[in-house]
Amino acid sequence: MEKLIVPMHILIQRVGTKMFEGMNQNQIPFEPAEWFPELDALQKSGQMNMFGAPRWLQEQFDFSKDQSMIIFNAWCDYKEGK
Numbered sequence: 001m002e003k004l005i006v007p008m009h010i011l012i013q014r015v016g017t018k019m020f021e022g023m024n025q026n027q028i029p030f031e032p033a034e035w036f037p038e039l040d041a042l043q044k045s046g047q048m049n050m051f052g053a054p055r056w057l058q059e060q061f062d063f064s065k066d067q068s069m070i071i072f073n074a075w076c077d078y079k080e081g082k
Helices: 032-045 050-061 065-080
Strands: none
Touching: 032 050, 032 065, 050 065
16 A cells, blocks of 8 residues: 655654553543544545545554544544534
């Protein structure tokens, strides 16, 4: 898979997240919105259908499936203006 190149001003440093598995959005120690610039850049690149974004988050940033779905669902709500 080709790596996504993100402009430096929106690049977010990878963080270790294994310790946060099984937590819901209210329990994770970061805001899902912190990852919106990554998803916006992925969408703008046209590299993949955005329904593949949760797996992309898992592969790129070592999130669990639950964590990536929390971020992706929050991003979708943001895009829909909720």
